[in-house]
Amino acid sequence: MKTSKKTIENEARRDFLKQSSVLSALVLSPEKAIKDPNWDEKIAAPFEKVPLKLEINGVKHTLNVEPRTTLLDLLREQLHLTGTKKGCDYGQCGACTVHSDGQRINSCLTLAVTEEGKKITTIEGLAKGDTLHPMQEAFVKHDGFQCGYCTPGQIMSAVACIREGHANSEDEIREYMSGNICRCGAYPNIVDAIMDVKKGGQTV
Amino acid sequence: MKNKDERIGGRMSRVDAQLKVTGAAKYFAEFEVPNLVYGVLVPSTITKGTIKSLDTKKAESAPGVLAVLSYLNAPKTPAYQTDEPSKTSSGRGPGMKAFHDNKVYFNGQPIAMVVANTFERATYAASLVTAQYEKSSHQTELKSNLDKGITPKSKSLQDYQRGKKDAYQTAPVKIEAEYIQPTEVHNPMELHGILAQWEGPDKITVYAKTQGVKMTQQVIADTFKIPKENVSVHSQFVGGAFGMSLRVWPHEIATILAAQKVQRPVKLVITRDQMFTIAGYRPHTHQKVGIGANKDGKFVGISHWANVQNSNYEEFTEATVGMTRFLYRSPNVNTTYRVVPLDICTPIPMRGPGEATGAFALESAIDELSYALNMDPIDLRMKNYPEKDPEQDLPWSSNHVREAYQLGADKIGWSNRPKEPRSKKENGMWIGYGMATGTFGAHRREATARAQLKADGTLLIQSAASDIGPGTGTAMVQIAAEVMGMPADQIKFELGETAFPYAPIQGGSATVASVGSAVHEACMALRQQLVELSGNALKKAKVDTLVYEEGRVRSPTDRSASIAYTEILKRNNLPMLEVTKEAKPGEEGKKFAMYSFSVHFVKVHVHPTTGVVRVKHAVAVADAGTIVNHKTASSQMMGGAVGGIGMALQEEAVIDHRYGRYINNDLANYHVPVNADIPDIDVLFVDKKDPYINPMGAKGLGEIAIIGMAPAIANAVYNATGKRIRELPITPDKLI
Ligand code: FES
Numbered sequence: 001m002k003t004s005k006k007t008i009e010n011e012a013r014r015d016f017l018k019q020s021s022v023l024s025a026l027v028l029s030p031e032k033a034i035k036d037p038n039w040d041e042k043i044a045a046p047f048e049k050v051p052l053k054l055e056i057n058g059v060k061h062t063l064n065v066e067p068r069t070t071l072l073d074l075l076r077e078q079l080h081l082t083g084t085k086k087g088c089d090y091g092q093c094g095a096c097t098v099h100s101d102g103q104r105i106n107s108c109l110t111l112a113v114t115e116e117g118k119k120i121t122t123i124e125g126l127a128k129g130d131t132l133h134p135m136q137e138a139f140v141k142h143d144g145f146q147c148g149y150c151t152p153g154q155i156m157s158a159v160a161c162i163r164e165g166h167a168n169s170e171d172e173i174r175e176y177m178s179g180n181i182c183r184c185g186a187y188p189n190i191v192d193a194i195m196d197v198k199k200g201g202q203t204v
Numbered sequence: 205m206k207n208k209d210e211r212i213g214g215r216m217s218r219v220d221a222q223l224k225v226t227g228a229a230k231y232f233a234e235f236e237v238p239n240l241v242y243g244v245l246v247p248s249t250i251t252k253g254t255i256k257s258l259d260t261k262k263a264e265s266a267p268g269v270l271a272v273l274s275y276l277n278a279p280k281t282p283a284y285q286t287d288e289p290s291k292t293s294s295g296r297g298p299g300m301k302a303f304h305d306n307k308v309y310f311n312g313q314p315i316a317m318v319v320a321n322t323f324e325r326a327t328y329a330a331s332l333v334t335a336q337y338e339k340s341s342h343q344t345e346l347k348s349n350l351d352k353g354i355t356p357k358s359k360s361l362q363d364y365q366r367g368k369k370d371a372y373q374t375a376p377v378k379i380e381a382e383y384i385q386p387t388e389v390h391n392p393m394e395l396h397g398i399l400a401q402w403e404g405p406d407k408i409t410v411y412a413k414t415q416g417v418k419m420t421q422q423v424i425a426d427t428f429k430i431p432k433e434n435v436s437v438h439s440q441f442v443g444g445a446f447g448m449s450l451r452v453w454p455h456e457i458a459t460i461l462a463a464q465k466v467q468r469p470v471k472l473v474i475t476r477d478q479m480f481t482i483a484g485y486r487p488h489t490h491q492k493v494g495i496g497a498n499k500d501g502k503f504v505g506i507s508h509w510a511n512v513q514n515s516n517y518e519e520f521t522e523a524t525v526g527m528t529r530f531l532y533r534s535p536n537v538n539t540t541y542r543v544v545p546l547d548i549c550t551p552i553p554m555r556g557p558g559e560a561t562g563a564f565a566l567e568s569a570i571d572e573l574s575y576a577l578n579m580d581p582i583d584l585r586m587k588n589y590p591e592k593d594p595e596q597d598l599p600w601s602s603n604h605v606r607e608a609y610q611l612g613a614d615k616i617g618w619s620n621r622p623k624e625p626r627s628k629k630e631n632g633m634w635i636g637y638g639m640a641t642g643t644f645g646a647h648r649r650e651a652t653a654r655a656q657l658k659a660d661g662t663l664l665i666q667s668a669a670s671d672i673g674p675g676t677g678t679a680m681v682q683i684a685a686e687v688m689g690m691p692a693d694q695i696k697f698e699l700g701e702t703a704f705p706y707a708p709i710q711g712g713s714a715t716v717a718s719v720g721s722a723v724h725e726a727c728m729a730l731r732q733q734l735v736e737l738s739g740n741a742l743k744k745a746k747v748d749t750l751v752y753e754e755g756r757v758r759s760p761t762d763r764s765a766s767i768a769y770t771e772i773l774k775r776n777n778l779p780m781l782e783v784t785k786e787a788k789p790g791e792e793g794k795k796f797a798m799y800s801f802s803v804h805f806v807k808v809h810v811h812p813t814t815g816v817v818r819v820k821h822a823v824a825v826a827d828a829g830t831i832v833n834h835k836t837a838s839s840q841m842m843g844g845a846v847g848g849i850g851m852a853l854q855e856e857a858v859i860d861h862r863y864g865r866y867i868n869n870d871l872a873n874y875h876v877p878v879n880a881d882i883p884d885i886d887v888l889f890v891d892k893k894d895p896y897i898n899p900m901g902a903k904g905l906g907e908i909a910i911i912g913m914a915p916a917i918a919n920a921v922y923n924a925t926g927k928r929i930r931e932l933p934i935t936p937d938k939l940i
């Protein structure tokens with residue numbers, strides 16, 4: 001009878017390890033390690049995970065991640081940086097937009113391991129302490145959102161849109177912001193916010 | 205100093221704006237809970253039948269998997285012991301029992317859930333679950349099943365008749381046409397799901413994406429037969445919903461069962477393609493409208509039929525034919541509503557439910573009639589304006605739709621509208637103008653608010669309301685600031701917690717009217733208590749003339765007869781003053797017909813060769829009573845107009861009926877408007893207080909924002925091209 005959750009988990013793990021033919025290595029493991037309830041997880045880690053170094057919002061991280069983990073899930077589920085949103089997971093909505101070495105990318109379409117050595121900026125890294133970034137200010141002023149779920153992605157995209165030189169007219173902004181869906185329909189206010197920042201001439 | 209933007213009618217920025225622009229606002233899937241594990245659903249691959257066998261072995265032995273839940277091993281809830289689906293809590297419970305038996309009702313129905321210690325592992329293991337089925341033949345197509353329509357049980361949608369039946373047929377000028385609304389999917393940006401954690405055998409905490417924490421609480425308590433107080437629901441931020449979170453879905457109950465099974469908190473976030481299959485939609489609807497008028501434009505009769513897509517396991521209805529009964533003065537009206545059960549998931553209200561679909565038919569038909577009569581469509585509507593509600597035979601609580609026509613016509617430049625269709629070009633494009641009316645009941649429900657005035661002069665108000673985006677907290681702070689005469693930054697409104705006093709679901713555009721009234725009454729009660737506790741500071745000034753400003757109460761004439769709220773608390777040795785007030789609608793609903801109205805105007809360009817339609821300018825006008833916050837209300841109207849553009853030109857969820865499966869269930873293939881699709885949108889408000897509906901005089905806004913937008917565009921497309929498109933969306937193939 002599988003009663004305790006740990007037992008279930010460990011048995012699943014053991015099955016896996018058997019299949020992975022790593023069992024021979026375990027035979028040599030000291031008694032103590034085998035009694036550790038998480039022993040199988042620990043032993044499996046080096047086989048399943050790869051080391052990754054990257055900088056997020058100015059903080060250096062040394063991590064071990066599964067190669068199949070997306071940058072988005074790494075941020076949200078492991079580092080608890082939940083400002084970056086998951087709207088589709090298929091690269092179709094822009095809610096997960098972050099900057100990688102200054103370029104806007106869809107973090108759901110980016111495997112975390114491919115970001116080795118990169119500098120990532122998320123919405124949490126945009127403000128300077130308590131002082132909002134001019135784009136954040138403009139979104140507040142122009143009411144560039146309703147539910148707020150697409151907003152971090154919109155703002156990261158909007159900053160990049162100006163930096164890329166794609167914010168010279170309302171039409172250009174509309175075009176270059178079309179990878180970020182807002183189902184609440186705040187588009188006209190988003191365009192106003194970006195125009196405002198662009199005209200204000202602040203460095204973004 | 206009084207800041208007008210912080211009061212009713214102001215333009216205050218959202219109180220939660222900072223949290224939203226910094227990423228600090230936490231949505232249900234973002235709470236850090238120790239020992240959290242992940243659920244991933246396994247969908248059925250057939251449309252109808254039974255599961256013969258389910259092979260979960262491979263999944264169970266995959267790394268990190270804790271359990272594979274299905275009908276074979278899921279814990280049974282007490283409510284599942286009865287035969288009927290657990291349709292508790294006024295139909296807001298799941299209409300289907302999660303993992304209860306081996307029946308398959310629609311394609312994509314969850315048949316199992318894999319629970320693993322990481323999202324990646326759960327996702328991989330879910331791909332290893334296989335099922336053998338006993339297939340039955342299915343029906344998913346509305347068109348070929350129209351004859352199977354049945355009269356719903358819903359009282360309000362029984363056949364309706366005023367005057368003679370189908371009298372339009374005898375009119376000198378008449379239109380009879382069919383209009384088709386495809387299936388539309390809400391697709392809020394935030395994916396649906398739930399995070400469930402059992403705190404004990406009969407105690408649970410959930411983080412939910414819900415339009416009503418008390419509703420979710422009631423459904424969970426009923427399903428698991430545990431005391432309501434033992435169910436805590438948290439839902440402070442909701443990333444859009446548009447109606448899809450007005451009930452508890454089976455996959456939410458499944459997650460709670462999973463958490464019970466593995467004795468750990470489980471989080472489920474469904475995928476974007478599952479948003480199409482298991483979480484409701486605006487139903488595909490075939491309608492017919494017959495409308496007849498005398499030569500002077502006076503309506504003789506209107507008939508409206510609707511056949512509406514439905515599931516096979518429960519009844520869903522919406523007021524598709526409702527507005528036809530009262531929006532215009534017509535002596536003869538009859539409406540018919542039928543539901544067509546099909547092998548698909550149950551629909552759920554989507555913004556402007558029913559009316560948005562109904563308005564497409566009715567308001568298109570009226571436009572058609574205007575051409576047949578050679579009359580301006582605004583004049584035709586004005587001619588048939590009813591002085592009172594012809595359905596209930598009651599006076600309007602307020603109805604300024606005629607003023608709205610005027611405001612909108614001026615703003616869009618209606619005089620530039622070509623009288624002849626397909627007669628005017630601009631930059632090589634056919635140009636056309638169109639307009640249509642929208643309406644929705646101005647509802648108010650019972651709600652309670654608790655207000656605490658603290659010794660430091662701050663005011664905290666709590667109510668279990670929701671905010672799916674309109675800016676509930678902001679409006680509540682303004683209402684409190686207005687009544688209390690306090691600066692907004694000293695007032696905090698908290699919502700989205702079952703621990704707070706009762707508030708209704710956020711649906712049917714009723715939050716400001718309902719919760720706002722409770723906030724208003726709680727603050728009025730606080731004022732009264734302050735006066736009672738003020739001793740002789742007010743020097744016997746008349747109570748009903750007292751002025752509340754800058755955190756003080758004073759006599760209207762004698763400025764020295766004044767005292768600060770904080771001083772009153774201090775003198776009475778009170779750390780805080782607290783009141784809880786319930787506010788309910790009174791008899792006004794029996795005396796008046798209460799509706800909000802909108803009028804949408806658009807100017808379109810149609811490419812002569814490709815048939816691409818671009819909305820160049822839109823004007824949305826609302827008669828929604830007092831506007832509490834012009835900034836957020838304007839955004840709400842704009843958002844509805846954007847939704848209407850999607851409805852008119854882009855959105856259609858397509859099923860391959862051979863397999864009963866959606867074929868465009870993602871955001872690359874199901875098109876919603878993006879930034880480049882949206883023109884300048886002007887929002888105008890009549891902004892006249894409704895004298896009867898509630899203390900603020902505010903009528904609802906959320907639904908009328910979209911209702912009427914799609915027909916306004918269809919009418920503009922006809923004006924531009926001479927082609928009447930009666931099947932949405934108006935894609936280029938229909939115009940070339
Ligand atoms: S979540 Fe990445 S584009 Fe939608």
Ligand code: FES
Binds near residue numbers: 185443444
């Ligand atoms: S603000 Fe809700 S999706 Fe953009």
